[in-house]
Amino acid sequence: MAFVGGLGVGDLGVRRRASFASQRRRPAVLRMVAVGPRVGHGFDLHRLEPDNKLILGGVVLDHSVGCVGHSDGDAVYHCVVDSVLGALSMPDIGQLFPDKDPEWKGAPSDVFMRATKDLMEEKGYEIGNLDVTVILEKPKLSPHKGKMRENIAELLGCDLDRVNLKAKTHEKVDALGENRAVACHTVVMLVPRPLEHEAQSTVAEATAVTVDDPKSLAQDWMQMASKRVMVNLEAGTAAIREAEAAIQNEHVLQNLYETIKSRKGADPSSSWTAKLFSKGRSKISQKVGEEGTEVVIAGIRDDKPELIKESADLLYHLSVLWADAGVEPDEVWDELRSRENTSGIAEKQSRSS
Ligand SMILES: [Zn+2]
Structure with missing residues (x-):
């Protein structure tokens, strides 16, 4: 060319x-x-x-x-x-x-x-x-x-x-x-x-x-080197934070469940969760229903902040119900995983049959 x-x-x-x-x-x-x-x-x-x-x-x-x-x-x-x-x-x-x-x-x-x-x-x-x-x-x-x-x-x-x-x-x-x-x-x-x-x-x-000012050249070099280190350091730190956040998100429900389970059988006056356990299965199930209704209302109202808050309440009470009934979160995750390879319609049909 x-x-x-x-x-x-x-x-x-x-x-x-x-x-x-x-x-x-x-x-x-x-x-x-x-x-x-x-x-x-x-x-x-x-x-x-x-x-x-x-x-x-x-x-x-x-x-x-x-x-x-x-x-x-x-x-x-x-x-x-x-x-x-x-x-x-x-x-x-x-x-x-x-x-x-x-x-x-x-x-x-x-x-x-x-x-x-x-x-x-x-x-x-x-x-x-x-x-x-x-x-x-x-x-x-x-x-x-x-x-x-x-x-x-x-x-x-x-x-x-x-x-x-x-x-x-x-x-x-x-x-x-x-x-x-x-x-x-x-x-x-x-x-x-x-x-x-x-x-x-x-x-x-x-x-x-011939370097007129070797000292300033050395300083320039140091600045450039530290800038390079900072850029790499910042990129590395950001990646680590992201990975940590992802791990924490993944374990947040498991951690909640473990905390709830540890309150089982404790003095009802010691915590809200212990008090809920002391009231028995019917009361716990009823609370799950109430929080479910709150989620429904927030959804219909299209109120996103409220939907987030009520979803957290629902997951908390659901976890209390699981702990009371002896259901481990892993059993629920396994059930969800088993549905991953099934199409939505096929899955629904298998449930209704
Ligand atoms: Zn050429």
């Missing part, structure tokens, strides 16, 4: 190769706090014609035809770059490095790879894993796949086992199969960079350039 011009990329700070060097000088405080993984997809295609070099994944291949296109036409690098930029929700390679700009004419595509790695790290990410599929009829890529993987892993600053590369032919059909084009697909997952990597980058940057 030929690059198309577009978007003023000055705001992104990646207009010129020279500016990438100055990018590296930006202290780590400008890095963003990454939360959660991000997925990106890339696709690229170049025409193959005589008098062009065939370079894929940084490997120069001996072949009669080569890639037509901007820069050195490395469809694999272009495709990898697009997937990483996509995962970062950034403009694509053609917008970041417009082909109308003579700066990129014949440029080696590893420049785009390095720039993309910088952008990815500035946003607080690194490669989780990358899967590349190259479609080329000729020449055979199997002898070169290892080197391509190594090049990609090195340029993106990740371990080799995070990069996979497959090569396919196009079964001699269409432009790809007739060796008139080469295509590439990539899928990438980016993951937040561990804090120690951020720290290493900061140290590397601080030692590579």
